[in-house]
Amino acid sequence: MMSRNPRRMLARIGELQVLLVPPALWLLLFFLIPVAVILAFSFTKTNGQGGILLDFTMEHFKRALDPLYLKLLGRSAMYAGLSTLISAAMALPAACFIAFSPPKRQKLLLFLVFLPLWTNLLVRLFSFVVILSDGGLLNQALQTFSLTTEPLHLLNTPFAVILGFIYWNLPYMIPPIFVSLDRMNVSLIEASMDLGAGRMTTFRKIILPQAAPGIAAGLVLCFIPALGCFIIPDILGGPDTMMIGNLITSQFGQGRNWPFGSALSSLLMLLVMLAITLYLRFFNPATQSANGKR
Amino acid sequence: MKSWQMMLAAVGLVLCSCGRDTRPALHVYNWSDYMNPDILAQFEKENTCRVVLDNYDSNEAMYAKIKAGATGYDLIFPSSYMVSIMNQQGMIQPIDHSKIPNIQYIDPDFLHLTEDPEMHHSVPYMVSVTGLAYNKTRIPDAVASWNMLNREELAGRITLLDDMREVIGAALKTKGYSLNTTNEAELTEAVEVIREWKKHIAKFEADEYQQGIASEEFLLCQGYNGDVMQIMAENDNIGFLLPKEGASISSDDMVIPADAREVDLAHQFINFIHRPDISAANMEYVYYYSPNTEAVKLVGEELRSNPTVFLSKEDMQRCEIIKDLGESNRLYARLWDGIKSE
Numbered sequence: 001m002m003s004r005n006p007r008r009m010l011a012r013i014g015e016l017q018v019l020l021v022p023p024a025l026w027l028l029l030f031f032l033i034p035v036a037v038i039l040a041f042s043f044t045k046t047n048g049q050g051g052i053l054l055d056f057t058m059e060h061f062k063r064a065l066d067p068l069y070l071k072l073l074g075r076s077a078m079y080a081g082l083s084t085l086i087s088a089a090m091a092l093p094a095a096c097f098i099a100f101s102p103p104k105r106q107k108l109l110l111f112l113v114f115l116p117l118w119t120n121l122l123v124r125l126f127s128f129v130v131i132l133s134d135g136g137l138l139n140q141a142l143q144t145f146s147l148t149t150e151p152l153h154l155l156n157t158p159f160a161v162i163l164g165f166i167y168w169n170l171p172y173m174i175p176p177i178f179v180s181l182d183r184m185n186v187s188l189i190e191a192s193m194d195l196g197a198g199r200m201t202t203f204r205k206i207i208l209p210q211a212a213p214g215i216a217a218g219l220v221l222c223f224i225p226a227l228g229c230f231i232i233p234d235i236l237g238g239p240d241t242m243m244i245g246n247l248i249t250s251q252f253g254q255g256r257n258w259p260f261g262s263a264l265s266s267l268l269m270l271l272v273m274l275a276i277t278l279y280l281r282f283f284n285p286a287t288q289s290a291n292g293k294r
Numbered sequence: 295m296k297s298w299q300m301m302l303a304a305v306g307l308v309l310c311s312c313g314r315d316t317r318p319a320l321h322v323y324n325w326s327d328y329m330n331p332d333i334l335a336q337f338e339k340e341n342t343c344r345v346v347l348d349n350y351d352s353n354e355a356m357y358a359k360i361k362a363g364a365t366g367y368d369l370i371f372p373s374s375y376m377v378s379i380m381n382q383q384g385m386i387q388p389i390d391h392s393k394i395p396n397i398q399y400i401d402p403d404f405l406h407l408t409e410d411p412e413m414h415h416s417v418p419y420m421v422s423v424t425g426l427a428y429n430k431t432r433i434p435d436a437v438a439s440w441n442m443l444n445r446e447e448l449a450g451r452i453t454l455l456d457d458m459r460e461v462i463g464a465a466l467k468t469k470g471y472s473l474n475t476t477n478e479a480e481l482t483e484a485v486e487v488i489r490e491w492k493k494h495i496a497k498f499e500a501d502e503y504q505q506g507i508a509s510e511e512f513l514l515c516q517g518y519n520g521d522v523m524q525i526m527a528e529n530d531n532i533g534f535l536l537p538k539e540g541a542s543i544s545s546d547d548m549v550i551p552a553d554a555r556e557v558d559l560a561h562q563f564i565n566f567i568h569r570p571d572i573s574a575a576n577m578e579y580v581y582y583y584s585p586n587t588e589a590v591k592l593v594g595e596e597l598r599s600n601p602t603v604f605l606s607k608e609d610m611q612r613c614e615i616i617k618d619l620g621e622s623n624r625l626y627a628r629l630w631d632g633i634k635s636e
Contacts, residue, residue: 048621049379050357072635133511134450153450156496238497242634253354254458255627 042263050256060263080226083165095177156238180214330579543613
């Protein structure tokens with residue numbers, strides 16, 4: 001039982017703050033310190049052989065702003081953005097269907113959404129190779145049914161990379177939209193229809209505003225990891241699909257230039273932070289819909 | 295009571311087994327699956343010691359680990375370019391030739407291609423070359439030339455290594471230049487060659503090309519002879535060509551880290567590895583050429599007549615070792631980033 005004495009209650013809350021120590025420590029140790037180290041590295045000089053010299057320099061940031069690398073950044077944003085938008089368009093109807101299903105089927109469907117996550121992404125990407133390659137399952141099927149004569153060149157193209165991203169995104173896009181729709185009062189839809197709104201109007205005016213916070217969360221959850229991803233373009237991509245994540249990875253390996261890799265990472269982090277801040281400030285559907293009702 | 299006794303017995307057993315093995319331990323840090331396990335067992339027996347193996351999968355990973363302070367290794371097998379880096383940074387120690395009599399068997403023709411021909415701080419272990427793996431039935435008119443990479447009919451079924459020095463090196467060789475050049479005009483020409491190649495390739499691939507060429511997904515791949523030999527052993531339809539314009543040759547060398555504990559034992563191990571019978575047994579297992587003139591005579595006829603593993607003298611002289619370029623690495627990195635991000 002809580003004491004009614006306000007002072008003692010405050011003291012109790014103070015005690016509860018102890019619970020924050022483990023996660024705070026964890027974040028400090030495994031997030032803040034590594035980020036600080038990367039930030040520090042990005043201002044150091046390289047000895048040209050993979051080592052780091054503790055001298056201050058801005059050369060890596062200057063180099064990162066070369067049009068060559070900006071182009072890579074633009075391509076990464078394009079792939080990540082396009083695939084995230086397509087995922088959202090696919091996830092919205094799916095989430096609606098799941099949210100309006102009877103509870104038993106709902107559980108099963110959600111289980112199916114999460115099912116792919118039980119297998120390692122690498123394994124799933126190699127199965128895409130099996131499906132998409134020139135002699136792969138898809139091309140075999142197309143040729144068996146005489147839909148094509150020559151194999152379609154699908155693997156090692158931007159198409160395959162974006163497809164991979166959409167596949168990767170869906171389990172992270174459907175649940176947040178589902179959650180925001182699940183809380184919705186279904187009678188709102190009935191009321192809307194009863195009052196003469198068509199299906200499209202009901203979708204636009206009733207369902208979409210409800211789903212908006214979920215969509216917003218899904219966009220962020222999918223766009224950011226896709227922006228820095230390197231495995232998907234590595235496995236499904238071709239000679240022209242290098243992304244910024246591949247460039248960063250190579251700096252820590254064969255490029256033997258940790259400071260430059262760190263500078264690129266820092267720059268990417270900065271851009272993401274900036275974008276998220278702007279997004280939350282000016283374009284957050286969650287606050288918009290909440291404000292709109294007032 | 296009983297479980298308590300069992301526990302005590304178990305602890306006692308563990309303690310005993312720890313304490314009993316007083317043989318000195320040689321800590322070897324090597325690429326995976328790169329040494330015949332039988333010869334390791336033999337070395338342990340002959341020298342009453344233990345060999346503790348640890349593996350890495352790239353020179354950079356190994357270098358980063360050692361640089362980050364990993365100690366306790368007595369023998370490492372870096373590729374030549376990494377050997378010079380480690381040597382410049384004082385990470386390895388000189389080799390004492392008096393402790394390695396078998397060093398006399400090392401192939402002088404190969405040694406004079408290397409950066410450490412006197413074997414001051416490294417002893418060659420295995421040699422590999424980069425060439426072209428191809429599908430024999432699908433490319434019946436294959437020729438040993440890098441220009442195969444321009445074949446229109448193979449478009450989309452070709453891979454190049456995802457390795458800046460190998461790809462730029464192959465292009466430089468195609469143009470007749472040294473693959474260690476720092477001449478910008480020559481490099482610009484090489485980049486033009488790669489731009490043409492890039493139109494025909496499926497991707498830059500360093501890890502999966504073996505799988506790809508075995509499954510006919512790829513028909514022509516730039517690759518290392520040892521990797522390709524592994525596929526050829528199971529698939530008669532795959533061939534390997536060493537381009538006539540020349541190619542890169544490299545060796546993985548045995549080096550002793552500066553802070554090694556079992557320095558003598560490490561020397562003994564190098565000597566053992568180059569004992570002709572041992573070296574031959576090792577070659578039969580890993581399918582790489584170990585530059586040991588006596589050992590080559592002991593290798594089975596089938597392997598010895600294999601041109602993919604054993605290069606002719608002329609072939610070898612057309613090859614060049616990839617050297618570390620120091621400051622000029624940046625120039626290569628810039629060109630490579632340009633090629634890949636286009």
